[in-house]
Amino acid sequence: MSLTRIIRLFIIIMLLPVVSRAETDREFIVMIDPGHGGKDAGALGRRTNEKTVNLAVAKKLRKLIESDMKNARVEMTRDGDFFVPLKGRSEMANRKHADIFVSIHANSIDKKSPLHNTINGAAVYTLGLRKSDTNLSLAMRENEVIKLEPDYTTTYEGFDPSSAESYIAFEMMQLTNMDQSIALAEAVQNELVRTAGRKNNGVRQEPFWVLVGTTMPAILVELDFICNPAMEKFMASESGQQKLALAIFRGIERYRKNTVKSVDKASPTTSDIRKAERQTAQREIEADKKAATVEKKTRTDITPTKGQIIYKIQFLTSPTKLRNKDSRLKGLSPIDFYKDGGSFKYTYGTYRTQPDAASDLKKIKKRFPDAFIIRTRDGKRIK
Ligand SMILES: [Zn+2]
Known part of the structure; x- marks a missing residue:
């Protein structure tokens, strides 16, 4: 071992307790x-x-x-x-x-x-x-x-x-x-x-x-x-x-x-267990997000032709137009809105059939319990 290495090692040893004490x-x-x-x-x-x-x-x-x-x-x-x-x-x-x-x-x-x-x-x-x-x-x-x-x-x-x-x-x-x-x-x-x-x-x-x-x-x-x-x-x-x-x-x-x-x-504590639970919950959220992106891809394929009936999930009514990041939208995407009288009706998704929309409705209802399916034609709701 060279002298410089010994000196360096010595300095490191000297410093160690100082560092941990600090x-x-x-x-x-x-x-x-x-x-x-x-x-x-x-x-x-x-x-x-x-x-x-x-x-x-x-x-x-x-x-x-x-x-x-x-x-x-x-x-x-x-x-x-x-x-x-x-x-x-x-x-x-x-x-x-x-x-x-x-x-x-x-x-x-x-x-x-x-x-x-x-x-x-x-x-x-x-x-x-x-x-x-x-x-x-x-x-x-x-x-x-x-x-x-x-x-x-x-x-x-x-x-x-x-x-x-x-x-x-x-x-x-x-x-x-x-x-x-x-x-x-x-x-x-x-x-x-x-x-x-x-x-x-x-x-x-x-x-x-x-x-x-x-x-x-x-x-x-x-x-x-x-x-x-x-x-x-x-x-x-x-x-x-x-x-x-x-x-x-x-x-x-x-x-x-x-x-x-x-x-x-080493032994797991209550907080360790809670941490594990949270990680599981986090994984579920991630999985949900992934599933959502896959669905989004298939959905964007739909380009409604003139006069075609399209199903959407209406989840929120607001007297004013909301910014994209508004927390009332709860990060939902892709969303759209239409004007109805004096209010703005927010919708999610674009579906060819009612059952397609219904399968997503369950998920949306978790965040927006009052959500429901509407039929639209040329961007307008039809009843
Ligand atoms: Zn208080």
């Missing part, structure tokens, strides 16, 4: 996002409101991290009572290179519900869409704030927080850091039960806009139900807020410890 000593940045603020009060209790509880717990959490968490730093999306747009919150986390994003909220259900005064429990959410989703009320309520932002249709690409159809677009979104987000959610949820004594409503997936576009593991914590007077009392009290903050703090600590260890873990 890695473990890297500052851990926690982005705390107290939900709502300013003109957006969030859910209302009898004596307080959601934005106030969220901020109080967030500030206590910041204090705990700053004093008791090793080599960690806190960033806040707001540290006072002011309005921050949903998209601005995740963008702030990305800009600050946060390691985790923790959005803090208080839950509530409709006044008309018989459970309004008794419902309770904490739940931690990651971004996602449950497959057979019919009850989106929580995500809808938390996303509703978008409407307080000027120009929200442009900022959120036509997303309508109160339309169930809009949420299907979430399926198409790339969900990054899913397994780590779930690990963080599980750790925090466990502590909300153990440390803060909350009823366990579990770790769940919901399409929350505030989590969309985050480039780090991200969770949304629903501390408890502010519509339940007893739970509100707990959340409004100093001691209750301290317990909730401590619970989140401990959850974060556990997550941080586990993610460092999990590198050499």
